[in-house]
Amino acid sequence: MSFSTAIVGPGAIGTTIAAALHESGNTPVLCGHRHRDHLTLLDGTRIITVPGPILTDPAEQADTADVVFLAVKATQTEAAAGWLTSLCGPHTVVCVLQNGIEQVRMVTPYAAGSQVIPAVVWFPAQAQPDGSILLRGHAQLTLPDTQASKVIQAVLDNTWCEAELSADFxxxxxxxxxxxxxxxxxxxxxxxxxxxxxxxxxxxxxxxxxxxxxxxxxxxxxxxxxxxxxxxxxxxxxxxxxxxxxxxxxxxxxxxxxxxxxxxxxxxxxxxxxxxxxxxxxxxxxxxxxxxx
CATH class of the missing domain: 1.10.1040.10 (N-(1-d-carboxylethyl)-l-norvaline Dehydrogenase; domain 2)
Known part of the structure; x- marks a missing residue:
């Protein structure tokens, strides 16, 4: 089963997920505050280019997505509310790739009734001076063991970004x-x-x-x-x-x-x-x- 995906916040974490999805044949819609033609991830000796463009106006996005990866900083969640409104429908799953333990409480008011799933991000990714992202370890997410999390796991199943479910999230x-x-x-x-x-x-x-x-x-x-x-x-x-x-x-x-x-x-x-x-x-x-x- 194929899923439509979107990345809100194509920074270090968002670019890593976008690159994993793109290489599996599921190039996501890219949403951010600055227009760029593409994203670049450096993974060891590999250079992965994710085609854009990066959309900068939520009004440009007419279709909802099955899965939205919210990768903006927690301090930027409110500013990303317009993207969530445009991308989220009643069956959308929002995977929150943010630090902390309060993701669900902080994101749910902006998620237009969609299911919000927190994630623990275990990989180090760093922005480089030229705007590329350097991945310095194995890419892995941990999600709570719920039905909605299994949708996210299915989206990432054929990628090099591992998504594991935990009963003690x-x-x-x-x-x-x-x-x-x-x-x-x-x-x-x-x-x-x-x-x-x-x-x-x-x-x-x-x-x-x-x-x-x-x-x-x-x-x-x-x-x-x-x-x-x-x-x-x-x-x-x-x-x-x-x-x-x-x-x-x-x-x-x-x-x-x-x-x-x-x-x-x-x-x-x-x-x-x-x-x-x-x-x-x-x-x-x-x-x-x-x-x-």
Missing amino acids: SSLAWRKLLQNAAGGLMVLTGRRSGTYRRADISRLTLDYLDECLQVARAEGASLDDGTPQEILNIYQSSPPDMGNSILADHEAGRPLEWDIRNGVIQRLGRVHGIPTPISDVIVPLLAAASDAN
Whole structure:
């Protein structure tokens, strides 16, 4: 069965999904805020070109899509509302490729009654100075085990982007959130993954992740005591020049996703009566860094 697809937000994550779909013979409709003739993904020695154009006016799109991949930053969801209105019909499935654990709550008001499915994105993709996207790992998504998720899985079934279903999606989403929360230290230090090899930053990262872990468990996530060290190991074993999306936004002068990545820990900690002394320092600093942009 064939499905019509659309990508809203052809940045690093959106371009990766678009390239996977295009190579499988299902070239998606591309929707963004800047006109381009094509997208380019660099994957090892391969160069994948996804034909455009990138549409910039929701009024240009007359047809709804079976599956919409929403790949804009959480800070841009409201600005993408026009695209969701144009692309979504009563049977559309919206796959939200955003950070955080609040995707459904944040996107549903704009989805025109469509089914909204959150996803955990596990692959590193980075924008390059020439506008291309460099994929630096295996492309994989995790989705909750629902019927709507199986539609997304079917769309990606014949591509090199793996889509797995999880019966405990919430725990995996929280684990990724902890990884993203620790990534905020790149903004505050002005450095990339190499910063986590410092002994003092390593200790701070572990203490912060322990704090995040207590909040995650209070929210029902099943994460073991070794999770903070596992996440630190990921950063320490990454190439020292590896950045992340929040650092890229900071360097480009864009608003930061500080609230959905870090503020949520502080907010939910208060709900559960869990002290968050490190969050109480990190969150206002990241908010101020975002204001400066």
